[in-house]
Amino acid sequence: MEKIAASIITIGDELLIGQVIDTNSAWMAQELNKNGIWVRHRLAVGDVWNDIWQALDEESRHSRIILVTGGLGPTADDITKPLLCEYFGGKLVFDEGALANVRNIFENILKRPMIERNLKQAEVPDVCTVIPNERGTAPGMWFEKEGVIYISMPGVPYEMKGMMSGYVLQALGNHFVLPAISHRTLLTAGIGESFLAEHISHFESALPDFIKLAYLPNYGMVRLRLTATGTNKELLEEQVLAQFDTLKRLVAEWMVIDEDLSLQQAVGKLLKQRGKTIGTAESCTGGYIAHLLTSIPGSSEFYTGSIVSYANTIKVEVLHVHPETIEKTGAVSEDTVRQMMQGALNLLKTDYVIATSGIMGPDGGTIEKPIGLVWVGVGDRENMKVQSFRFRFDRQRNIELTANNALNMLRKFILDNEIV
Amino acid sequence: MEKIAASIITIGDELLIGQVIDTNSAWMAQELNKNGIWVRHRLAVGDVWNDIWQALDEESRHSRIILVTGGLGPTADDITKPLLCEYFGGKLVFDEGALANVRNIFENILKRPMIERNLKQAEVPDVCTVIPNERGTAPGMWFEKEGVIYISMPGVPYEMKGMMSGYVLQALGNHFVLPAISHRTLLTAGIGESFLAEHISHFESALPDFIKLAYLPNYGMVRLRLTATGTNKELLEEQVLAQFDTLKRLVAEWMVIDEDLSLQQAVGKLLKQRGKTIGTAESCTGGYIAHLLTSIPGSSEFYTGSIVSYANTIKVEVLHVHPETIEKTGAVSEDTVRQMMQGALNLLKTDYVIATSGIMGPDGGTIEKPIGLVWVGVGDRENMKVQSFRFRFDRQRNIELTANNALNMLRKFILDNEIV
Numbered sequence: 001m002e003k004i005a006a007s008i009i010t011i012g013d014e015l016l017i018g019q020v021i022d023t024n025s026a027w028m029a030q031e032l033n034k035n036g037i038w039v040r041h042r043l044a045v046g047d048v049w050n051d052i053w054q055a056l057d058e059e060s061r062h063s064r065i066i067l068v069t070g071g072l073g074p075t076a077d078d079i080t081k082p083l084l085c086e087y088f089g090g091k092l093v094f095d096e097g098a099l100a101n102v103r104n105i106f107e108n109i110l111k112r113p114m115i116e117r118n119l120k121q122a123e124v125p126d127v128c129t130v131i132p133n134e135r136g137t138a139p140g141m142w143f144e145k146e147g148v149i150y151i152s153m154p155g156v157p158y159e160m161k162g163m164m165s166g167y168v169l170q171a172l173g174n175h176f177v178l179p180a181i182s183h184r185t186l187l188t189a190g191i192g193e194s195f196l197a198e199h200i201s202h203f204e205s206a207l208p209d210f211i212k213l214a215y216l217p218n219y220g221m222v223r224l225r226l227t228a229t230g231t232n233k234e235l236l237e238e239q240v241l242a243q244f245d246t247l248k249r250l251v252a253e254w255m256v257i258d259e260d261l262s263l264q265q266a267v268g269k270l271l272k273q274r275g276k277t278i279g280t281a282e283s284c285t286g287g288y289i290a291h292l293l294t295s296i297p298g299s300s301e302f303y304t305g306s307i308v309s310y311a312n313t314i315k316v317e318v319l320h321v322h323p324e325t326i327e328k329t330g331a332v333s334e335d336t337v338r339q340m341m342q343g344a345l346n347l348l349k350t351d352y353v354i355a356t357s358g359i360m361g362p363d364g365g366t367i368e369k370p371i372g373l374v375w376v377g378v379g380d381r382e383n384m385k386v387q388s389f390r391f392r393f394d395r396q397r398n399i400e401l402t403a404n405n406a407l408n409m410l411r412k413f414i415l416d417n418e419i420v
Numbered sequence: 421m422e423k424i425a426a427s428i429i430t431i432g433d434e435l436l437i438g439q440v441i442d443t444n445s446a447w448m449a450q451e452l453n454k455n456g457i458w459v460r461h462r463l464a465v466g467d468v469w470n471d472i473w474q475a476l477d478e479e480s481r482h483s484r485i486i487l488v489t490g491g492l493g494p495t496a497d498d499i500t501k502p503l504l505c506e507y508f509g510g511k512l513v514f515d516e517g518a519l520a521n522v523r524n525i526f527e528n529i530l531k532r533p534m535i536e537r538n539l540k541q542a543e544v545p546d547v548c549t550v551i552p553n554e555r556g557t558a559p560g561m562w563f564e565k566e567g568v569i570y571i572s573m574p575g576v577p578y579e580m581k582g583m584m585s586g587y588v589l590q591a592l593g594n595h596f597v598l599p600a601i602s603h604r605t606l607l608t609a610g611i612g613e614s615f616l617a618e619h620i621s622h623f624e625s626a627l628p629d630f631i632k633l634a635y636l637p638n639y640g641m642v643r644l645r646l647t648a649t650g651t652n653k654e655l656l657e658e659q660v661l662a663q664f665d666t667l668k669r670l671v672a673e674w675m676v677i678d679e680d681l682s683l684q685q686a687v688g689k690l691l692k693q694r695g696k697t698i699g700t701a702e703s704c705t706g707g708y709i710a711h712l713l714t715s716i717p718g719s720s721e722f723y724t725g726s727i728v729s730y731a732n733t734i735k736v737e738v739l740h741v742h743p744e745t746i747e748k749t750g751a752v753s754e755d756t757v758r759q760m761m762q763g764a765l766n767l768l769k770t771d772y773v774i775a776t777s778g779i780m781g782p783d784g785g786t787i788e789k790p791i792g793l794v795w796v797g798v799g800d801r802e803n804m805k806v807q808s809f810r811f812r813f814d815r816q817r818n819i820e821l822t823a824n825n826a827l828n829m830l831r832k833f834i835l836d837n838e839i840v
Contacts, residue, residue: 016459018449019636019643022442025464029438039436040471042464044445051460058478117614158813194537216439223439280728286714287707290728294706297782297815305734307727308700308710314725318767347738362717392529393578395717 004176005040006032007059011052011071011080012155015044024069024157028164035169036178036229037065047071052083060148065172070155072121072138081123084152088143090127098122098130098139105137128152135162142171149175180233184244185225185260188251189408193217196224200250210236211243219400221263221408224251256411263407264292270414271302271352278410279348280306281319281340283331284358284374289403305348309340319343332357332369334386337377341384352380352414354406358389360398374402378410385413424596425460426452427479431472431491431500432575435464444489444577448584455589456598456649457485467491472503480568485592490575492541492558501543504572508563510547518542518550518559525557548572555582562591569595600653604664605645605680608671609828613637616644620670630656631663639820641683644671676831683827684712690834691722691772698830699768700726701739701760703751704778704794709823725768729760739763752777752789754806757797761804772800772834774826778809780818794822798830805833 008028014020022044029039040063045051052071059066071080085092099122106114121137124130131140131151136159143150151168153160172178188196193215197204204213210230216223226244228236248258257266271278280289290306293299307318312331315321321339329335340355358374365371372391377384389405391398428448434440442464449459460483465471472491479486491500505512519542526534541557544550551560551571556579563570571588573580592598608616613635617624624633630650636643646664648656668678677686691698700709710726713719727738732751735741741759749755760775778794785791792811797804809825811818 013634014636015446015462016449017453017634017645017647018446018451018459019634019645020638021446026435026438026441029436031438033437039438040466040468041475042435044462046460055461115614115618117618158817194535198535198537214433214437214439216434218440225437225439227437282707286719286723287702287710287726287728288714290707290730291711294708294728294730295816295819299706300730303706304731305728305738306707306730307738308707308714308725310710310714310720310726311724314768317769318725318727348734349737396715397578399715 002177004037004065004178005063006037006065006067007041007043007063008039009052009055009059009066009068010042010044010155011047011068012044013046015070016046024155024160027157027161028067028069031164031169032067034181034183035173036181037172037176047079049079049083052080053087056087056150060145060150064148064176066148066150067168068150068152069160072152072154080152081125084128084141084143084150085125088125088127088145088150090125092123093126094122095124095130095139097132098124101133101139102137131163131167133159133163134166135159140167142168179229180231180236182228182233182236182240183225183260184240184258185223186244186248186251186258187221187223187256187261187263187266188254189221189256189263189404191222191251191254193222196222196251196254200247203247203250207243208239211240213247219397219404221256221404223260225260256408262292263404263411265296267407267411268293268296268299268302270411274414276351276414277302277304278352278354279304279344279350281344281353281355282306282308283310283315283340283356284360285356285399285402285406286310288399289354289356289406292403292407304350307344307347315340315343319347330369332359332373332375334375334377334388337375337386338384341377341379345379345381352378352410354378354410356402356406358398358402360395360402362395372398374398376402376406376409378406378413380413380417383413383417385409422597424457424485424598425483426457426485426487427461427463427483428459429472429475429479429486429488430462430464430575431467431488432464433466435490436466444575444580447577447581448487448489451584451589452487453647454601454603455593456601457592457596467499469499469503472500473507476507476570480566480570484568484596486568486570487588488570488572489580492572492574500572501545504548504561504563504570505545508545508547508565508570510545512543513546514542515544515550515559517552518544521553521559522557551583551587553579553583554586555579560587562588599649600651600656602648602653602656602660603645603680604660604678605643606664606668606671606678607641607643607676607681607683607686608674609641609676609683609824611642611671611674613642616642616671616674620667623667623670627663628659631660633667639817639824641676641824643680645680676828682712683824683831685716687827687831688713688716688719688722690831694834696771696834697722697724698772698774699724699764699770701764701773701775702726702728703730703735703760703776704780705776705819705822705826706730708819709774709776709826712823712827724770727764727767735760735763739767750789752779752793752795754795754797754808757795757806758804761797761799765799765801772798772830774798774830776822776826778818778822780815780822782815792818794818796822796826796829798826798833800833800837803833803837805829 128141138154141152309315361371377386548561558574561572729735764773781791797806
């Protein structure tokens, strides 16, 4: 079967001056992969006529599907629509459906008057098929030329996602004969990529050709993904599962979960299964662990609340850490973290707590307590486990690493303290 | 003066299956722009020999600088180094400096034994100039071929950033004659991109050719950036500043700050200037506002702590919201938010507080209180301002929008309640 390749082109100067991080492409790539479409290239170009034109030319030699996002906004620097019109040899006409959509959004949702620029969003080249936009004013466009499909969508993530899920993926599935795909993913923590690779090198080299193993490292964790490509979905799933079982046995010591979930989702699942709750007492992570947990839909089932005790006064007055402890051992210490946990257990009345205290940088380090030193505690009413870490990165990454290590400590604590 | 163009190529299957969001390119693009280098293309390709080879060929026709990241890790799927070796016609040799660096990292920092794979990281093509890596084991490489510079760096952000700041940017400045650049950026909130564009269209069309205006929208805010390019840095700065002053007057109503800062940084600055402190009582934002504030280095000067009262029991027992209020008006209501603020002021003893309560989705909505309904309050001991919002996005975006609107409400509250 022919492998169908896609190129994703994102348009916008903002991507090339680095003001905006492109999250669209990653999401699109995931969805395309799930549907058996191989993403060969992701390309970002500026709002420059020749560069966009050239990108369409070049990518059409690499891929049979060209997905274009961005450049459809109402401001003057958006040249994508006139360019597409000329590229495919059409002329701009008002699309009745798109016009009704723009009017409806302004009259019934935004409830403010339209201006000329807004109306112009309903114009499309007469050589395209319009892709309806249920979440915004700019319609999507589908073009075909010499066997290549070109799809233009707005750069607003929420609108693009609506078009992909509601129209594009299905239309591509109807147009092409796509291969069957089967994925299995597991998450590991506490082992580096190179050691993991060494540990499973025999497994990797013995994999059949149609199954690939990918290492996906991220903030002290490594995700392992097996992907099988073929024609018979059911058979592929069986074969991947057999390899996946072997892989799970090989990495059991470091495995967090045998699903494509984040660490916080894995912890949330563990808590929900046991009907237990968690709260946090955060100093150096400043509410980030709470944010990770509450980003999960339905987190109210296992998460109740947090005390972010950034200043020592909050540690003392809200969490009832003894002032003498802070004076004697400092706020970044095992004793302080133990008392923060005790305070959080009393105040939040959860089954488990996590506490953090550390120096995240770039300032505040001393010789005894350097930047990157963190104390993390996890526990319940019977037991506590407290551990220190030393991270060597920038503030943002130190916060991420502290949160990930804390969540993984809690996961192990729950499993280790279970009465079997 | 010739405009020097760069292409950024990121290598790795993980970018094309969408498991990883590429933050490297945005950072690199920012730094290159600041140094007068125009980024023409950003391209992501997989760990596929022919695709990488072809990308080097094609991009060398577009740009005089090719920056490559990724593909230098210790696992089997990394083919970049042997490819570069063949592409530039060299052979792999051990580099003494890189070898000493790998040994030092394992012996003195990681304190664990090395394996074969780690040692191999010190191998480089004999036709490159080695770029030292002070933050990891994989050395960077600098190649020249037919007037084009090729730079290969690891994909680990912390390591790549170290190489760019410590070596690459300066070396590029020595190699090329780069133009002078002057930027001025301001942040607006509360006005859509199209209305802003309409409002300042006369200003934009009257700008001289060497000054460009960019719209950079992000979560309900729009950043406006003026960029001047020329030869005399001092003169450019004067000319940009004059235009910037006009722009500031035009958008005064919506301007958050006249610097390239985030909203939370602007709020932090406002608080620091006044010697005031802030705390938060967060339900639906689940600690995200606390996280935004504590992501700023030195935030302990103005931020003391938060109560994340996700469950109603925490609202009642910790923040002392009346149970009858929750029973009568619900947790997502003006009254509850007012009492959350009062509780936070009493407990955290800060000058200002922010409180949030809402339904973030995807579940939990009713006809009276639909998904996306949020109550936000800001206040001090004398005054409170409470407002409801209705967001129509996914959970993550609803949380972001709530946090941004809350921070902007606080900013306005501080300015409005000042005794002049």
